[in-house]
Amino acid sequence: MTEHPILDAIAFNADGLVPAIAQQHDTGEVLMMAWMNRAAVAETLATGRVCYFSRSRNRLWRKGETSGQVQKLLHLRLDCDGDTLLLLVDQPGVACHTGRRACFYREARGEALVEIAAPLVAPDVLYGHAHDKTGHDKTGQDETGHG
Amino acid sequence: MTEHPILDAIAFNADGLVPAIAQQHDTGEVLMMAWMNRAAVAETLATGRVCYFSRSRNRLWRKGETSGQVQKLLHLRLDCDGDTLLLLVDQPGVACHTGRRACFYREARGEALVEIAAPLVAPDVLYGHAHDKTGHDKTGQDETGHG
Numbered sequence: 001m002t003e004h005p006i007l008d009a010i011a012f013n014a015d016g017l018v019p020a021i022a023q024q025h026d027t028g029e030v031l032m033m034a035w036m037n038r039a040a041v042a043e044t045l046a047t048g049r050v051c052y053f054s055r056s057r058n059r060l061w062r063k064g065e066t067s068g069q070v071q072k073l074l075h076l077r078l079d080c081d082g083d084t085l086l087l088l089v090d091q092p093g094v095a096c097h098t099g100r101r102a103c104f105y106r107e108a109r110g111e112a113l114v115e116i117a118a119p120l121v122a123p124d125v126l127y128g129h130a131h132d133k134t135g136h137d138k139t140g141q142d143e144t145g146h147g
Numbered sequence: 148m149t150e151h152p153i154l155d156a157i158a159f160n161a162d163g164l165v166p167a168i169a170q171q172h173d174t175g176e177v178l179m180m181a182w183m184n185r186a187a188v189a190e191t192l193a194t195g196r197v198c199y200f201s202r203s204r205n206r207l208w209r210k211g212e213t214s215g216q217v218q219k220l221l222h223l224r225l226d227c228d229g230d231t232l233l234l235l236v237d238q239p240g241v242a243c244h245t246g247r248r249a250c251f252y253r254e255a256r257g258e259a260l261v262e263i264a265a266p267l268v269a270p271d272v273l274y275g276h277a278h279d280k281t282g283h284d285k286t287g288q289d290e291t292g293h294g
Contacts, residue, residue, distance in 0.1 A: 006260045009253070021168055021177060028175025030168060033231040045255055078260070079250035080243050084180040086251040096227050103226035104233040106156070108192055113153045113225070 004045050007038055011082040017053060020085040022095065025074045031095035032103045034061075036085065041076075048073050050089060066128065071095070094119075099126050151192050154185055158229040164200060167232040169242065172221045178242035179250045181208075183232065188223075195220050197236060213275065218242070241266075246273050 012018050017035040024031055034052040036044070040060055043051045050071040054061035064070035075088040096103040099119030107116045159165050164182040171178055181199040183191070187207055190198045197218040201208035211217035222235040243250040246266030254263045 002258075004255060004258065004260075006253075006255045009260055019166055019180065021180065023175075023177055028170075030170055030177065030233055033166065033168065033226065076255045077251040077263075078253045078255075079180065080245050080247075080252070081250075084250070086177055098227050100227075103228075103231070104224040105227070106153075106225045108151060108153045108223045108225075111149075111151065113151075113156055116224075 003042065006045070006076070006078060007041060009078055009082055010038075010041065010085070012038065013083070017055070018083060018085055020052065020087055022050065022071065022087045022089050022091065024091055025088040026090075029102055030104060031089070031091055031101070041085070044073055044087075045076060050087060094121055094126070097123075097126065099123055150189065153192070153223070153225060154188060156225055156229050157185075157188065157232070159185065160230070164202070165230060165232055167199065167234055169197065169218065169234045169236050169238065171238055172235040173237075176249055177251060178236070178238055178248070188232070191220055191234075192223060197234060241268055241273075244270075244273065246270055 010018050016037050018037075018041070019033055020036045021033050022031045023029065035055060036051070037053040037060075040051045040053045043060070043062075050063050050073050052061045052063060053059070062070075072090040073087060074090060077086040077088070078084075079086070094101050096105070098105070099121040100117050101120060102117070105115055105117040106113055157165050163184050165184075165188070166180055167183045168180050169178045170176065182202060183198070184200040184207075187198045187200045190207065190209075197210050197220050199208045199210060200206070209217075219237040220234060221237060224233040224235070225231075226233070241248050243252070245252070246268040247264050248267060249264070252262055252264040253260055
């Protein structure tokens with residue numbers, strides 16, 4: 001199987017990584033930003049399921065790998081200078097390890113930094129230590145940071 | 148004048164930089180990703196006009212500085228682990244130095260990498276070497292890469 005031509009078009013940084021922005025395809029919400037290495041990009045394209053590279057764990061991180069609640073890839077785009085990816089995804093549940101839909105929940109307002117979104121799921125549910133109210137185990141989070 | 152509390156909440160990387168995603172506030176389009184240092188974030192918050200840090204020029208880069216066509220900041224958000232910014236902006240014209248509205252104009256489709264958007268403005272117009280058809284000088288681009 002030949003490699004996808006996008007792999008040679010990506011300008012990975014000195015650590016072999018490229019930032020990847022995940023955007024919910026239909027609402028336009030920017031959910032999170034994480035990093036990918038070459039293997040993560042190749043796997044994501046091959047499977048249609050988003051795989052990042054966790055910098056904290058130093059390994060591939062298949063979003064939802066412990067829960068079955070995955071981030072599905074719809075489109076993968078590369079920017080003009082090749083050093084940033086935009087992933088259009090379908091993300092059920094929450095994208096943030098804090099239990100919020102998106103990671104960007106703190107906003108500068110006037111002289112303050114305020115939280116603009118509350119968790120939708122409790123952290124103990126996210127980490128698989130409890131059942132949520134709908135009876136599901138976990139909600140797809142498998143990383144406490146974005147690696 | 149005291150510094151905004153967000154400045155101490157940002158986890159700048161070893162180079163003193165943080166990635167900043169610019170999203171058009173009303174359409175949701177992800178326009179570009181560039182970098183900011185502490186001074187760029189502070190200036191952006193103080194002026195309401197987006198200022199990045201150009202890695203290639205090693206200096207502050209006020210988007211639109213040579214043309215008057217600026218990127219206006221509406222909201223500045225910080226992610227859960229403090230290492231990525233999301234800027235909700237109003238960007239007239241084009242955000243990409245290639246003359247396209249957004250930088251993410253190449254997409255993996257099947258086994259190919261294809262261009263999914265054409266330039267709206269010719270590069271010689273972008274760089275101030277010509278007038279476009281509407282009679283405006285330049286269109287706000289002042290960096291050939293995103294620094």
